[in-house]
Amino acid sequence: MILIFLIWALLSCSVCLAVEPILPLHSVATDERKVALGRQLFFDTRLSRSNEVSCASCHQLATHGADKVPRSKxxxxxxxxxxxxxxxxxxxxxxxxxxxxxxxxxxxxxxxVENPKEFATTWPELIDTLSADKSFVSAFKQVYQDGLSRDAISDAIAQYERSLVTLNAPFDLWLQGKGPLSEQAQEGYRLFKYYGCINCHQGKNVGGNMFAKMGTFGDYFGDRGTPIEPADYGRYNVTGREADKFTFKVPGLRLAARQAYFFHDGSEQSLKGAINTMARYQLGRSLSEAQLTAIVAFLESLVGHHQEMAP
Ligand code: HEC
Ligand code: HEC
Incomplete structure (x- = not known):
């Protein structure tokens, strides 16, 4: 009996330690040659019909991999x-x-590639343009059996994106027992769990693993003060299901502390403002200034580093 209890105690304790709702980030396996091709494409303005815009124009890697404006051009x-x-x-x-x-x-x-407000081109047109570059064509031939194709271009870019993981965030190091975390950030993490932010923002990305309605406890769109646009219907635009209206993929918060704007509509410009809106519309709560500051400190500690980022 005692033995069974001891085994139970041992098992449950090791399990309880292993199940923090946020997990450290880790690098993902990639093929270096494909990553190199993908990187070239990511910065290549020839992908756009007007030769003006590249992926990197809107996803600025030196800062936080997003744009510094609420709506990109x-x-x-x-x-x-x-x-x-x-x-x-x-x-x-x-x-x-x-x-x-x-x-x-x-x-x-x-x-x-096909979005008229982004690259505004077509695959045949894009492959035509890139095919004029002989060194590009031969580089693709060496790595992809079919050479320069829609599939190869998409795959190379995706491979490059797989390499874009921000590592060694202070929070991750602390989770793994490899570094300290300020009292304030620890308090922020406690509040983040206590108030239930964690129910939606969880896992490696502190988000990105589920969909949720914007405005569980209030009429976010009614209060926003600007007309509802088609994009505000969110997941409904994909599934056509009534229950998916105003539902979005929960954004990952790994680099939230570096962002210039927040939410799908880019309507919020301050991190504290975004946390306040979340507390109000997703949890029906209001937070004190000290609590907001602690959650900001926690979000700051989620920021890791990648070689493309400015030091
Ligand atoms: C004109 C600006 C612009 C350009 C150029 C652009 N993007 Fe984006 N990107 C966006 C916007 C806006 C969204 C959100 C779209 C949506 O949710 O419907 C987005 C979404 C994404 C996402 C999804 C991220 C997530 O968390 O859901 C990825 C990945 C991405 N872009 C990669 C790329 C790649 C790769 C390229 C180049 C082939 C590219 N983007 C070109 C603006 C841009
Ligand atoms: C019911 C699920 C849910 C809960 C609970 C929740 N969030 Fe969110 N969070 C979302 C969704 C969905 C969005 C995207 C909404 C949008 O863009 O319209 C979001 C967006 C955010 C953003 C903006 C990120 C960005 O890239 O624009 C921040 C910051 C944030 N949440 C923090 C929090 C904090 C802090 C809490 C707790 C006080 C919290 N969230 C609670 C679902 C949730």
């Missing part, structure tokens, strides 16, 4: 419908885009 300065999220750590998302319309990173590549 594609070809001919056309404004997009939603805010550009970060490409860092996107490999860990269950789906890509706010409404999850792309199954994975490879499938996502088609969206900017």
């Amino acid at each position: 594609g070809v001919e300065e056309r404004l997009g419908d939603v805010r550009a999220p970060s490409v860092y750590n996107s490999v860990f998302n269950i789906r890509q885009a706010w409404d999850g319309k792309a199954m994975d990173l490879k499938a996502q590549v088609t969206l900017p």
